[in-house]
Amino acid sequence: MTRAFLALLRRDLALALRAGGGAGLGVVFFLAVVVVTPFAIGPDLALLARIGPAILWIGALLASLIGLDRLFSADAEDGSLDVMAMLDLPLELIAIAKGLAHWIATGLPLVLAAPVLALLLNLSPASIGALTLTLLVGTPAITFLGLIGAAFASAFRRGGLLVAVLVMPLTIPVLIFAVATTGTVLGGTVPFGTPFRILAGLSLAAIVLGPIAAAAVLRVTRE
Amino acid sequence: MRLVVERLGCRRGARQLFQQLDFTVETGTALVVTGPNGTGKSSLLRLLAGLARPDSGTVRLEGAAEPETFAEEVHYLGHLDAHKAALTAAENLRFWRDMLGHPGLSVGAAMDEVGLGGLEGLPVAVLSAGQKRRLALARLLVAQRPLWLLDEPTTALDVAAQARFAELARAHVAQGGLIVAATHAPLDLPAARLDLGAYRPARPAAPLADLESEPEQ
Numbered sequence: 001m002t003r004a005f006l007a008l009l010r011r012d013l014a015l016a017l018r019a020g021g022g023a024g025l026g027v028v029f030f031l032a033v034v035v036v037t038p039f040a041i042g043p044d045l046a047l048l049a050r051i052g053p054a055i056l057w058i059g060a061l062l063a064s065l066i067g068l069d070r071l072f073s074a075d076a077e078d079g080s081l082d083v084m085a086m087l088d089l090p091l092e093l094i095a096i097a098k099g100l101a102h103w104i105a106t107g108l109p110l111v112l113a114a115p116v117l118a119l120l121l122n123l124s125p126a127s128i129g130a131l132t133l134t135l136l137v138g139t140p141a142i143t144f145l146g147l148i149g150a151a152f153a154s155a156f157r158r159g160g161l162l163v164a165v166l167v168m169p170l171t172i173p174v175l176i177f178a179v180a181t182t183g184t185v186l187g188g189t190v191p192f193g194t195p196f197r198i199l200a201g202l203s204l205a206a207i208v209l210g211p212i213a214a215a216a217v218l219r220v221t222r223e
Numbered sequence: 224m225r226l227v228v229e230r231l232g233c234r235r236g237a238r239q240l241f242q243q244l245d246f247t248v249e250t251g252t253a254l255v256v257t258g259p260n261g262t263g264k265s266s267l268l269r270l271l272a273g274l275a276r277p278d279s280g281t282v283r284l285e286g287a288a289e290p291e292t293f294a295e296e297v298h299y300l301g302h303l304d305a306h307k308a309a310l311t312a313a314e315n316l317r318f319w320r321d322m323l324g325h326p327g328l329s330v331g332a333a334m335d336e337v338g339l340g341g342l343e344g345l346p347v348a349v350l351s352a353g354q355k356r357r358l359a360l361a362r363l364l365v366a367q368r369p370l371w372l373l374d375e376p377t378t379a380l381d382v383a384a385q386a387r388f389a390e391l392a393r394a395h396v397a398q399g400g401l402i403v404a405a406t407h408a409p410l411d412l413p414a415a416r417l418d419l420g421a422y423r424p425a426r427p428a429a430p431l432a433d434l435e436s437e438p439e440q
Binding site for chain 2: 003004006007008010011014015018077078079080082083084085086087088089222223
């Protein structure tokens, strides 16, 4: 079972990183959002520093959703998902392996790019540290919640829109507590740990519940 | 081990494809399912594979570890090949070997068996339709599973490859395997035959619009 899990993880990573796989797309989109923002807002450095974490998080949220619509539908269209239903590896673990591969290929590069891009928005070193930490903890939540939308998208032709419509509302709490966490380092009465622990809790819940829900969707919609 | 099907019925949308279907496939035998297009050959194989839930009746595999949920005893070869175009032939096959468990032949040996020796490093995108089908057949060899469910296994295969496939199928049956194959092409395989067209329920002719609204899959 471990062997099958690792094989799936390896294959999905290879597909994402190979030409046309779309792993770099998320980072490029993230970069575009962050680079364009200062031009739209204007050269007010204090304002940029204040709203910078929010902009970075919005960019990361949208970039994380890129490619999710194809996560299961590509396997459904070429027949792979039918064969995957014939394994001793349960669909829940299949969903976890695919989610993990998607996060490594799409979410992790965002976390690594964030400190560099944060400089463009005049963030202080403390803010950059907090932001990177919240991205590291929060982006898995988005990917694993996204598995639910990805599973629905595989059942319907042109189901890509479903990912945005279904997943976006579920990710709002993650966004709220992630940005609140980065806000605490700029001052205020709330300690860092309070919103950060809630964010970590949301992320853990998403990592457990997302694959279970996605597997249930796959079972119901494919029969 | 034997596959037992009792009073199986299949309905797609408002259309009853077949009903009251009974058959058994004993260990070491094969069953070839024939019938005109749209009589439910593919649907029957999906029911046998557990990929769809039957409208009525039961499918069970006697002698399997879990007679009701026996997916791990089954190779399902649908009309889709389940390859990733961006990966090489060997990578695709190695992936399924790791996923399916109960390893059989090595990747190289299985590719030699289906006549794809030397093409291991090529991406599947550049293979021809027949070569892709051969690669899908090689999947049957890299993992050992007793029941093969094959949906039009010889599509796009040339005469030599069809003969080679028949050899592999005969060898599998001789080793005590079971095969259920849906096909139009004659298979060179000693097998019982099941004409699914005979199980179609008598019904008044459907209006044309009704047929158009129901795609096969």
